[in-house]
Amino acid sequence: MQDQEGDVVNVEKETLMSAQASKDDEWTKIRDDDIMQQHSAIQAEEALKIPFVGDKEPLSSLHAEYQLGSPILLQKIKVLSEQCAAIRRTRGDGNCFFRSFMFAYLEHILNSQDQVEVQRVKANIEGCKKTLLCLGYAEFTFEDFFALFIEQLDSVLQGSEDSISHDELLQRSRDPSVSDYVVMFLRFVTSGEIRKRSEFFEPFILGLMNASVKQFCKSSVEPMGEESDHVHITALSDALGVPVRVVYLDRSSCENSSINLNHHDFVPGSGNVGNNGDSESINPFITLLYRPGHYDILYPK
């Protein structure tokens, strides 16, 4: 039944196209628009399923998701549930790492009211601005994104008339006119850091794709919706001086058949601290859950 309907649509499309094809290549233009339209349709559909940043859910919801899934994953989730109390999902639109980072960071500042941390990160943001200017970015291309993030940072600190509540922070993180601007701010910071230390990042980038550092930033960091990798996380964590813990939930299992939940701590300035152990003293306040292709926010107990 579904197939038949699909056929009818296809036939209609084909007739439409052959009619247009005689009129020069007008249809190639339509095809582009079609793609764009389809793209935004998919986005709208995704948006209905999950906002940019979701509600806090108990970890059991993750368990429910894999009810019929791999036993390795279920066992890992069990281990995870001993360490973490809750998960907050983000939309899988390619910006999930940046969006998770944004919310987790601002939420941490909102809860901790850590003025020292805010001053520290602001100084680093100033440094990022200088980096971008040195690299030849025109100030007007990034200043709005920077200003908007500083505004969010100031407003999660309580006690001024612009202060916002946790609910308001969540609303703003779901509003593209704030959320997308912050994502873009983080993309600028990441790109600037990678290019500033291109010698350090070059071997990692060559491992991912056959591209120069600059090309990589232009094609895989600066466009919205481009997914993040180790390189992005390392650069952002270093540039802002914010440690990030990423917990990996995948099917990999250890040889001795004991279930081991891997994590990696991205610690600014120290090179990254390796897996499991060694890093107990660092205790990053941003913890993310990585499942192949996607990041969500975790809340450790």
Place this chain on the structure above:
Amino acid sequence: MVDLARVQKELHECNRDVQVSGINVTLKGDSLTHLIGTIPGPIGTPYEGGTFKIDITLTDGYPFEPPKMRFATKVWHPNISSQSGAICLDILKDQWSPALTLKTALLSIQALLSAPEPDDPQDAVVAQQYLKDHQTFVGTARYWTETFAKTCAAEEKIQKLVEMGFPEAHVRSTLEATGWDENLALEKLLSS
């Protein structure tokens, strides 16, 4: 909502160094969402000497969505539709970033004029010719530049002389006879 403040900044910055880049952006009407970009044809290409106008429309999502750009001047190029002016360029599609600007996009289009990518064509006919009969391609591209990318200047010259009171047909033939030299044509028109 189009970020109008950003568009204004862009127009200001772009037109500040128009002497250096040769690239400028102007309003098409009185709206900041419909613009006309101008790029000089790159030197050493069949587009040299031409002035190409790009029709620019900004959608609500700008600068998160790419600007819609197409050639308003007809151009013979593998990655540009010879009919509609549609441009095949990654940064105008999925590789767009808010870190880019109208000016950097126009510079990329100018670079595309210098370095066609016939393996990823917008206009299959042109791309075939580019690959199989390069000499004819260069000839056609140059002819199109002469005919379409320079007429603007020619029309302006005609207009100017017609406004002085000479009949249009006479102005046109005199300009053609003097190789479109305005001053020579004026002398000739005055002495005839």
